[in-house]
Amino acid sequence: MCPQSTGAPSLCSWGVSVETVYFIILIPMVYAAFAVFVLGVVIRLVKLFREPNNPTTLQIYPEKRPRWLWALNDTFLLPTVRRHKPVFWVFLMLFHICFLLLIIGHLELIGDFRFFQLIPHEVFLGKGFVGLILSVCVLYFLFRRFSSPVRELSIPEDYYLLILLFLTIFFGSQMDWARRWYDYGNLSVVEYREYVLSLLYLRPHVSSDLTSSGHSFMLVLHVFFGNLFLMFFPFSQLMHSFLSLPMNKLRRG
């Protein structure tokens, strides 16, 4: 039932309840986002690597061997950034490490992986600081684009992605912060885990605990922006996460 109309148009007045919107974001959109993400990435990678190789080497000298090891070094430790932009390098490394920790955090919603618990921790790991560091890093990446010469190099895609990433991380972290730092106990890992597993086992279910809490909108916004991010991923420069290694291998010969 819709409450008494206050004059302003609301979702409700169009016959759409908030619950419906929550439901669409939390279930069909998540499936759609993952489908676009996985298919998009796979199709792009397959198409790319079926292209013919360049007839000549694209190597830079002096060469160092073994080449694959140096290519790994270039890909994961970003030595060129460390040398030329040390401050940026610190943020980049922090960002990528924390991003990896967040992925682990989300995987731990699926189940208890003993491997991840080598250092015992609560889910999500990092006591809220992972999200905090990530938020700060993304803001740094965004703000550095506002000043020349990176401003002139940037295109809308770069801003959209960073804003999307910030919103996703911020709303996601906010749930963690609320629980850890402000003793907000209404939403916990138990509810998230139930939701994620229901999605995984294709028996999607959104419990009322998840949608009736005062912080539910944060979860929904987190999932909404996360979905958009995943759907944009295969078509954007974010593909660098898969393409950096083969490219660095080209440079190393």
Add this chain to the structure above:
Amino acid sequence: MEQTTRDELLKLFQSKLNEAMRLYLETCTRCGICTEACHVYASMGQIKYISAYRHEIVRRIYKKYFKGRGKLWPSVGESKELSERALEELYEAAYSCTGCRRCMVYCPFGIDTQMLMSIAKLLLIGAHAEPEILTLLADTSIEKGKSLELFKEGFLTGIKNLEAQVVEKWKIEAGEKAIPVDVEGADLLYVALAGAHSIVPAAAVFNAAGENWTLSFFEAVNFGAFVGDPTKTKLILDRILDEAKRLKVKEVCICECGTAYRLMKQLSGNQTFRVSSITEVHARYLREGRIKVDKSKFKEPVTYHDPCQLARNAGVIDEPRYILKHLTHDYREMSPDPRYNWCCGGGGGLVVLGEENLDFRMKSARVKAEQVKETGAKILATACENCHTQLGNLNSHYDMGVEVKFLSSMVADALVR
């Protein structure tokens, strides 16, 4: 621009797309690490000379015509129509880039600007907007390959006139030829440039080392590569490959021309002969004791400019230093890491354009001039024709107070029995 022209140009664009090219086109995050990499930006400070900015000029057209995104949501990637204005931008980007690939050392992904600029250059050829002189010179080279007989006699007379100069540098036995040409079964085929400076000192050193060598009919320089025409590049290269096969040589030695060496070494495919630069050959002669040089010949401090195509892009880095340690007591390194040596500003065909872009070449290579000055050297050695010309121009423009010398002629001048 007419639709048919555009379609033709897009076909050319398509022909450049392979795995590496798509990786370079699709991965840039515009992080700006490459900002300080380009000597043109470092010297002139204009945004349009930052590598990533040059990339985007090509990339925007790519997004428009080769990616779904460019059609569905063009604004997100700022995809751009291929128009007359776009061609002007492509020209500006491609012919202010020397293809030195210094930016590739900075980029966290190793994006190759020279590769992306090769698309721009090909589109310009398709639109007949490339520097005409480069195409003209490339066509002349190809014509020479087709009708060798026509110019053979003139060439042989020219070579004969040089022989006295060779003997002046290094005496040979009576009956021996100072500059052997067309010798079947020679061990080494030397591919020079059209000019005594590229032939005489090299010949003297070959004779001093007792090399069984022969001079190529063709000049090493590849204008096809400068103008960015893959077909012409291949035709020009093939003339030399055919000659090497005909004469059954064991080694093809490329004169002091960075582009020619890199092309022969990396583009000629698997051959029965080995490919060397003259710098490598001279270092080998010294190492094996086949030639001796006078270390006190050059009294003033010497520095060496690494030609980008020879060093960063083809790996000839230790050899020139080895040679110079035999030629001087006072060798001064220009940059602690040869990968970071500044480009002279003359590569990619820019120097060939001569007076037309002299002003740009001088302004864009300010950092190079400063780098040379900082060494305090009085002799500036290099091993590339283009670099030599450009450094000579820089020397007078910036009053660098050095003598620009070819490494090979320094070796020839210092030869002792």
